[in-house]
Amino acid sequence: MRQDNLLHTWQEGMFVIFVSHQWLGEAHPDPQGRQCAVLRTALQSMMDGSLKIESDPVTVMNRTTTFSSDERQQIADGFLFFDWFAIPQITARLEGVNEDETRSDAALAVQSIPAYVEVSNLFIALVPELTHTVTGARCNYISWLSRGWCRAELFCHVLSHNRYTSLVVVFSTTEAEYMFPLDWQLNAIADGAFTVESDRAAVIRLGELAVRAKIEHLSSAGPLSSYRFYLANRAQLLGQKKTWDVDAFLEEFRFSSFEAAAKDSNSMNGIMCAVFASDVDLIRSLVKSEADVNFRLHGLDHFGYFDSQTLLMAAAKSHQPAEVLAALIELKGDVNMQAANGASTVFMMRSPEQVRTVVAARAELHKGGLPLELTPLTGVSSWANVETVASMLESRCDPNPELRGIGYGPLHGIAFFSRSNRYANEIAALLISHRADVNRRVQPRNRYCFLCAVARAECAFNGFGASSLMTRVFASMPGITPLGMAALVGAEGMTNLLLESGAEPMANDRGDTPEDLAAANQHFHVLQSLATFSV
Template identity: 30%
Template sequence: MTGKLKHHQALKAEGLLRHWSSGLFTLFVSHQWLGRHHPDPNSEQLRVLQGLLRNLLAKTVTIEYDVLTQFFGGTGPKAELDKLVGAYLWLDYICVPQLVESASSSLAYEQLRYVWSIHSYVDRCALFLALVPPCIHHDTGVPCSLNSWLDRGWCRTEFWCKSFSTRSKVPIVVVKGEDSAQYMTGLSSLRYPVYSGMFAVEDDKAACSLLVQKALMKYLSMLRAAKNKTAYRLYLSLFEQMTGCENKKRSMEEFLHDFCFSEPVGQHKSLGPVVCAALSGDHELLRNLVSARASLHARAPGMLETFNAELMPLHFALEFRSQDLRVLQTLLELRADPNCSTLNASSPLSSCRTVDAVDQLVENRADVNLGTTIAQLPPIHFAVGAIGAPCEVVARLLELRADVLGGGGGVACSPLHNVAFSGDSHNDLRNAQLLLDNKADVNQRCRPEGIFRPIELMARVSSRCAGRSGALVRFFGNLSSTPLGWCAVFGNEGLLTFLLRERADPEIRNNRGLRAIDLATSERVRTILRDPVPHIYLLESGSELVTEQF
C-alpha cells in the first residue's frame, strides 16, 4: 500500500479485505491516532510498519527481549516470525467501519459491534504489534510515543486483552522504528490498569474495565486448569488492583482454597502464601500465615513480569502496595529483612513507589547505599532503571545521600547509566535531571570490575567472531561506555537528546574505542547524534524541565 491509509469501507469496496479464518497468520496492530479525523495523516506510522516488516522478512532486524531479561535467562520466540510471508494485518482504521462523511446512519451501531469485539480480534491474532514510533500529533502538536500509547485507555484495553489471551503467548512487540523492535516485558507493564487510562469518552472507561475483567477471569481459569500455579497466584493476587474492584477479604480457609495452597502453609516456597496475602492487601491474614509458619523470605521464581528476578515478599509488597503502609509495616513487624536481596534482585528500597515507604524502610535500618545483586549496585540504580521509580522517591533517596556515582566491585556505573535502560518518559527525564542536580557526571564512563570485566572481554570476542551480534552481547561488549553510549545501545532517543542538551560529549570512546554513534543500531539515534540541535529544540518546546534555552 502506498500513499495515505484508506478506511474500511474503501478497502472493502476494492476487495482488499478478507474474513478471518484459523489458517490465516494475522498481526494485530495497536497504535495511537495521530489526528482527529485520520489515524495517520502523514503516513508516518504506515512507513515505519512497512519498513519493519520488510526488514524482518529480509532478516536484517531481529526482535529480542530487553538486556536484563535476557541476562537472567529470557529468550524470545522465533518460530512465529518465520510465518510473516503472506501474513494479514488487523488495524482498526481498515478493519472497523469508520464514520466518514459518506457513512450511512446505521453504521454507528455496526461500528460499536466491531469495537466491543476487540478482545476476540486480539485473541485470534498470532502477533501483537504496538506501533509507537515518535511522532507529533497532527492537530494538537503533542509528542506521541510509547509513553503516550501506554496512557491511552483504549490502547491499554488492547494491551491487556493480548496479555490475557488464551491462544497466542508470543509477547507484545514494541515497534519504535523500521529498525527498532523489542518484546515488551517487566514490572512496568503491570502499572497500567485500564481504569486509570485516558479516554476521550468517559463512559468507555467502565465498559473497557469490564471487558478486561472478563478477559482476566477467563485467563485465570485457563492458568488454574493448566496448573500454572505461579502465574495463577500472581494474577489472582493482583486481580482487584488491576480491575479497580474492592479488596476481597478472605478467611484462612477461603484463601488456601482460592490460591491452591494446602496445609501446612510452611511447606510452600516459590510464590508462596505471604506474597499472595501481601499483594491482596490483607495485613491481618499476613499475621495469621506467619503464625502458621509461612515463610517471610521465600523467593519467587523468575518470571517475565519481574525481569526474571527472584523477588521476596517485601519486594512484591513495595512494588505493588507501596501506598498501603499497613502491609509494609506488618511485614517489618514480623521481621522481614529490610535489606534482603538475591543474586538478581536488589534490596527492597529499590522497589519503593512512595516516599512514605522509603521512610518506613529507613526507619527500620534499610541501607541506602547497600551494594547488592551480582552487579554490586545500590538501590538507587535499580530504582531509576528497571523499576522506574517515581521522581519523588528518587528525590528522597538523594536526600538520604544515595550514591550518584556508583560503587565498585561490579558493574561500577552511575545511576544515570541505568536511566537509559528505563526509558524516556517524563518521569525518566525528571530522574535524570535530579541526578545531574545532585552532581552526577554526565560523561562518566562505566568501569566494569570483578566478574563483569571478563564478561565484557568475552562479549567483545564473541561480537568480533560472530560479526552481527544480539542485544545482550552488544551491551556487555560496550559496557564501558558513558550514559550517552548506553542510550545509543538501548535506542533511548528521548534521554539521548536530553543528555546532549546537558553537554554530554558524544566523542568519548569506550574500551573498544567506540563512540555513541558507533554503538547505535537505530538510524533515528544516528540522526540525532549527527545533528542534535533540532531535536533539542523540540525537547525544549515540550518539556517543563527546561528552564533555559540551549
C-alpha cells in the same frame, strides 16, 4: 484492499498478528506513512531473522527468550490486523466529533477490537518515536502505554485463553523486544487516558470481563500457580481494593487448610498470594502459622518476578502499600537479603513510603551486592518515580557512587530505561540538581569486562547493525556516558535534557559518539537534536 482480495475473514487456525499503535493525526492515522514504514521493515526483518527479538533488558539479565525459526515462518504465513484497514471507515475518537459514526456499524467494529485481540497469536506494540501531526506531541512507548484503549488491547491479549501470548514492542526498524510483564500489570485500564471520557467506564468493564474470564479459564485449565497469581492480583489489575476472610481465601485459592497454605513451598503459596493481594491481616496469620517470611521466589519469571528474589522484593516492585512491607519486616523479613544478581529490596523501591519503611528498618542504602554491584539509588532511579528518588536522595544516597561490577550509576540507568519510565526526565533533572555527573563514563569491572569484550568481538564479526540489541548495548557500554545511553535507545527528551545540562558528545571506548549510536539504531529524531546542539 477488498477489491484486490487482500482482506480476509478470520478463520480458526489463522496465525494473526495484531498491531496496536497510536494515531499520528486526526483525519488519518499515519499521514506521512512513517509508522507503516517502520512496521513493513520490522516485519520483513523478523521474517528473515535480521531483527533479533530478545527479552527486555531487565528480563534478559535473568533469562533469555528469542524468536525461533518456526515463529518467523508463522509471521511470513500470517495475517495482519491493523485498525485502519481492518475496520471500515474508522475515524479518530474525539469528544463531540464524529458522534454519528460512534453509533454506526464501524463504531461497533471498534468496540469489537478486544475480540480481535483475543484471537491474535502475536501482539505488536508499534511505538517508534514520532510527532503527532496536529498536536505536536511526541508519540512513543510511554504515550502509547498511557492510553486507555491501548491498555485495553494489551489486557485483552494477555488475558486471552491462548497459551502463548507473545507481546513484542517495536521501537525502530532495528529494535524490538518482548514486553516486560510489569509494564502491563502496573498500568491498569482504569488509570488510562481517554480522549472521549465516556469511553472509560465501558472499557473498564471490558477489562473486568477479561480478568474474570482469564481467572475462570485458569480455574479449570490451570496451571494452578497462574490461577492464583491472577486471582491475587485481580484488585490491582482492576484498580480496586479487596480483602479476604480466611474461609474465602482457602476456598478461592484452593488450599486444603490454613496450615497447608502457610507451609506450601510452591511458587504461588499462601504468603505469596497474600502479598500480591495486599492483605496484611492474612500475611500476619500465615506467618503465625509458620509461613516463611523470607521465602525466595521461583517459577514466576514469566510474570516479571525472578528466581531468588524475596517476598519483600516482590512487595516492593509490585507497588504494594508500605504497610505490607512494614508487616513483613516486623515479622522478621530480612530487608538486606540479596537476589542472585546482588539486588536488594531497597533497589526495588517504588514509593517514598516504601523508602521510609526500609530506612526505619536500617536497610543498606548505599551498596549493591555481587555480581552487578549496582547501588540501590541506581535501581530506584531507573524504575521508580521522582518522589521516590527524592526520598532516596534525602537519605543521603550518592548520585555519583563508586562504580563497581557492571559499572554504571543512577544517571546512566535512567537514561537507558527512559523510554519505559514516564518520569525519566524529571528524575534525571533531579539527579543533576544534586550534582550527578552528566559526563561520567561507564566502567565495567571483572566479569562484565569480559562480557563487553565478547560483545565487541561479536559486533566486529557480524556487524554492529546485524547484532542483537543487548549485544550492541554491552559492546557500547565501556566508556559510554548518559548522553550516549540516551542516544543508543532513541530517547529524544532525555538527550535534549542532558545536552542542556552540559553533556558533551563524548565517544565511548569503542570510538562510538552519541551520533554514531543513534544512527546505528535508526533513531534519526535524536540525530537532529545532537546536530542542533553541536552547531
